[in-house]
Amino acid sequence: MSDYISHDHEHDGIDRRGFLHCMAWAGTGLLWTISGGVLASKTLAQIAKAGAPLPATDLSFLQISDSHIGFNKEANKDVTATFKIALDRINAMPTPPSFLIHTGDITQLSKPEEFDTFDEVLKSCRTKDVFYVPGEHDVLNDGGKLYRERYLKSVEGKGSGWYSFNKNGVHFIALVNVLDLQAGGLGQLGDEQLEWLEADVKGLGTSTPIVVFAHIPLWAVYPQWGWGTSDSERALGYLKGFGSVTVLNGHIHQVLQKVEGNVTFHTAMSTAFPQPAPGTAASPGPMKVPAEKLRSMLGLTSVQYKQGKTTLAVVDSNLS
């Protein structure tokens, strides 16, 4: 992956390749450039520091995830404050994103007042267009009714709230995999949504870049902790013929990724609290970290697309 870092802008002699490679798995700020299914990386902070704006692209958007408004325990008793910091970072970006996507768990307990707080804080973001998918925390007691009333106003949501849209030649697909979950199972899309997906992509040219986003990972990150989606294989089957597929998920509060043929899977950090790496704790519950370390484990993800290229650049940057 490090072969694609071709410049040392700061001439500081640091072995950035190796350094960044390590940082990727530590979940710190990174730029991932997807090139022919191979990833390269560069930190967002380094680009900003060097004073060079991000390369001109035809489309850039930002992923925020797992804000968990209402959570008030260790290691983050003020998740609203860290969410605000994330928005400040977006506002400070040299090239503002065209829109945001939120990959779920807006709230901790699906309470109206938690959604209210989120909406109020979000007003400070200069990027106004936001596309959502729900997390299981957003649909706890009403099957997602309140979520859909609030967050599907600008799109034509089907079924329990899935939809698609096009931006600058990129086809975006928002999937819902947190409802009607079956005992003993994982995240689930369900037949109705899968049939819709098959029809949705049928008319598209295979060179159309596809971005799929959903809350629970659409790959088997760690099924023992429920970190996967039982029928994601079928969904990916419908996307097999496309040259560039980028799958963006949340749920696991850490950066993980996998490249499988033409498909790049990527999970984002939370803006609220970190979760343990797969299998490294008794449960996937919130990870307690020292206060000074917290913000390095929270973050957001920037994605850029340049027309004519099949590659999308995916940048993770933390809040420290």
Place this chain on the structure above:
Amino acid sequence: MKTLTQRNKKMALLCAISFLNLSIFALAGEMKEADGTGSKQNRIEIKDFAFNPQTITVRAGEKVTWINRDEEPHTVVSVEKQFKKSTALDTDQEFTITAGAPGTYTYFCSVHPKMTGTIVVEK
């Protein structure tokens, strides 16, 4: 005489069906405040994304109480919809049902469906 017997049989069957329905509905759950009056012996602790004990045996008519000790919300939902589901339980929140007809009842957390448990109700 023969007709009467058949009628009696029919009546007995109807009674049995009604009784069975009543028994199932008797397991209907209700949310309770955490006031500590619930039966001490039938407590299921939710910790580290698991129900402990995973299988509990109780007598018909006894109360069963779950308490969530995780920092993550969990629910208690009957797989066969045999009793009323809980709302999402926040940390230290409880949910209580009264055990009804003898039988085996499986349940899970609809937020984290990997979490499953069983209640065995004896006479």
